[in-house]
Amino acid sequence: MSRKLSWSDVTPRGLWLSRRKLIAGAGAGLALPRLARAADLQPNSFEEITNYNNFYEFGWGKEDPASNAGAMTIDPWSVEIAGLVERPGQYDLADLIRGQPLDEHIYRFRCVEAWSMVIPWQGFALSGLLSRIGVQPSAKYVAFQTLYRPEEMPGQRQGGIDWPYVEGLRLDEAMHPLTLLATGLYGEPMPKQNGAPVRLVVPWKYGFKSIKSIVKISLTAEQPRTTWQELQPSEYGFYANVNPEVDHPRWSQASERRIGGGLFAGREPTLPFNGYADQVASLYSGMDLRVNY
Template sequence: MTTRIPRIPPSQITPSEVYFGRRAFLASALAAGTTAALGRAHAAVVPARAGAPLAYSYDAAESVGALVHAPDQNETPNTWHQITNYNNYYEFGTSKTDPAEYAGRLQTRPWSITVAGEAERTGTFALEDFLKPYALEERIYRFRCVEAWSMVIPWVGIPLATMLKHFRPTSRAKYVAFESVYRPSQMRGQRVPILQWPYREGLRIDEAINPLAFMVVGLYGRVLPNQNGAPLRLIVPWKYGFKGIKAIVRIAFTETQPPTTWNQARPNYYGFYANVNPDVPTPSWSQRTEVRIGNPFFHQRQATLMFNGYGKEVAYLYRGMNLRKYF
């Protein structure tokens, strides 16, 4: 296993370095190639300022288990600087650096989330109340963009299943639909009709309650920065990054498959399932390999793994399905 720390200016190293300094055992876990998903909070208190430390207590004994596999691949987490300065978030512009530059204008407090559809508990909740019932966990996941680049990211959040069960979906709930905030005055990209705003995403209910699906509020133990989807975003590590909808304001349980933004924009490129699959190319480019951000200049490509390496946890969801058709 190659563990090469990416070369970055000293001024930008601090957060991740401090972070890993505090938790030396984590480094050894990484070196072993299997990384535990960590952390449990006993009171999820989310402070308002992006980048501020999250108040969650860490307890290794309650860690969920090994979630990052593939010990043959470079699994050094990307730096805070990389994760927060290379984003696809078209609500703020189509360049990778636009989100870091313009996302600060989005007001993430106060924030409310509406739960609707086929569930017993529905309504509109303030973010603080919405998050109160849950403990925060930390999980280090591979992140694979459909553009064939990838990162390894330590998220902080709540398992989606835990959150969804809280609203007691009925038997008619076959899908979960998510919707982003629509605020053209604060999100300059939304003034351009590149995509159909607001951004929409969705999962089949069995995908949504898979233990890997994760609702994120933090990064590197800190409050999620706006460019990464604050205050609340979805992470589905076995799917392409665009499934991870950001700045969520609405969650609805539906009987039918909900429309999803990229799929509507280019149905032959982006499917509803969008599972990471090296065998199914996107018409304009191959998905066989990926560029791990932060790798050295030469030999920067590595093989892309089926389901982004999470096949053991998720392959059962697609048994018997033609994944070329349902890409």
């Protein structure tokens, strides 16, 4: 039977007692190292990033999350760690983040609806957390679950999706250094409409894979169910890698519209793996990415 755990179970007491101070500094956007910025990655504005969102728990319109997410309670917050791990349990958010390097990661973000942004996330590699909880050898996948709280999330009171929202990655994808658990953006705590207080960011995949407001992480031997794959399997595959050669059944993925580019800005060619092919293409060596879309 799992019990409520904290990192005091697996780390020296002195380090564990300092976690609240660390979280307070991170939450205020203090002392967050800035990574080198690639010349072609000019971030979108804070206003664009926080006012043009898909977060269907708060409504289907792009502006609905900013309008409706204020009612979501994010303190206290805990994440259940379950499945094929050495240290399962319910971890509060401070313990989840404690000791992790909250760096800035400026990533391209590509939506399956063929629009894109560049976002300066603050977060840490998911691999660090998975290593600390102890992944068992039989684990092959990582499953994630979003908060389910219909009284605060009006979209969950509507039909169309089997709530709560769930997603998953193959274990090697989850362990890749580009895969983040993000807790902020632009040096500020994560806005609620963007997935506060902690969300996944997988930059070479379409945005729906980067699940928001995570309350459960499970290690599994079998491929987990995912919300959009169950809802529309012909349109949304498990892998969801950005691939300009595989169109959505209802529109092309060969080009994209950059949010903030202006009314008359032209569309841009979509980059394989959203521009991260050099780092991640080897994960899919030998796979037919038209079948495993």
